[in-house]
Amino acid sequence: MSPTKKNTTQAPNLSKQEKRIAAQARQKQKNRIFMISTIALVVILFAGLFYLASRESGSSKTAEFDYSSMPRLGKEDAPIKLVEFGDFKCPACADFTRLIKPQIVEDYVDQGKAALYFVNMSFIGPDSTTASLAALSVYHQNNEEFWKFYDAIYANQGVEAEEWATKDFLVNLAKQEKLSIDYDLLSKDIENKTYADELEQDNDLANENKVSKTPSLFVNGEKVLDPFNYEAIKQVIESADKAVANP
Structure with a gap:
């Protein structure tokens, strides 16, 4: 086989x-x-x-603000409106006040082209709230003195991790700066949390516009991605100015 x-x-x-x-x-x-x-x-x-x-950037939708309720630096009828969200305990906000704000004021606010507004945020610590309540008290007494107080708080800012913005510190700072306000009323407003509801509205406004860090800056409702890039800020301002001139 x-x-x-x-x-x-x-x-x-x-x-x-x-x-x-x-x-x-x-x-x-x-x-x-x-x-x-x-x-x-x-x-x-x-x-x-x-x-x-x-x-x-938060949203492509332009933010809407009630400017009449905010501290204002500059002419009320200025066509460009800048809104800063800040926390008085925020070190970066102090840097913004020292490095960027003076340029904005010189180039635009003093020229009558823009007005700067401020929204209080209080998320870093308990004394963020204390500082904001003090600032709101000063604002409701005298808008111009608010900006002196604003500069003074940032110039004398303590360590972020420490609770330095106490009632006594803030009242003494106002006296040191010789603000034209009622110091006793300032002390009572802080102690009684007179403007707590208004501060809560400010924080709500931040949440509504997806502001998650300070400082944050808006120009006519448009958020500036980098508040420390002054050239970028200028471009947004100039663009907003053209939009206002040619609606």
């Missing part, structure tokens, strides 16, 4: 050139897969960055 033949299929006997061509084809396929994966990863990365930038 002859041996049974097995039903097997043998691989073709490829030449060296054919093997090389096959290897090159496999490598090209790998390269295509790698390129497609890389492009997909880049697209995902840029989509993520765009999403974060959108969140950072």
Whole structure:
């Protein structure tokens, strides 16, 4: 009996050139897969960055403010309205007051082109609230003196982790700056939390406009992404000025 033949299929006997061509084809396929994966990863990365930038800017919707209820530096009818959100215990806010605010005042506020407004935020510590209540008391007594007090608090700012903005400190600071206000009323307003509801409204306003850090700056309702980039601030202001001139 002859041996049974097995039903097997043998691989073709490829030449060296054919093997090389096959290897090159496999490598090209790998390269295509790698390129497609890389492009997909880049697209995902840029989509993520765009999403974060959108969140950072808060919203494409222009913020709306009741400017009449805020401390104001400059002419009431100034066409450009800048709104700063700040916490008196915030070291970065003190830097903004020292480095950026003077340039805004010189270039725009003093020229009658813009007015600067302030919104109190109180999220760093309990004495953030105390400082804000004191500032609101001064504002309701005398808007011009508010800005002197504003500068004085930041110029004498204590360590962020320490509770330094006490009632006594703030009243004494107002006296030291010789503010034209009633110091006894200031003390009572702090102690009685006279403007607690107004401060809560300020904090609510920050939440409504997705303000999650201080300082934050808005120009005619448009949020400035970097409040420490003065050239960028100028561009937003000039753009807003053109929009007002050519509605």
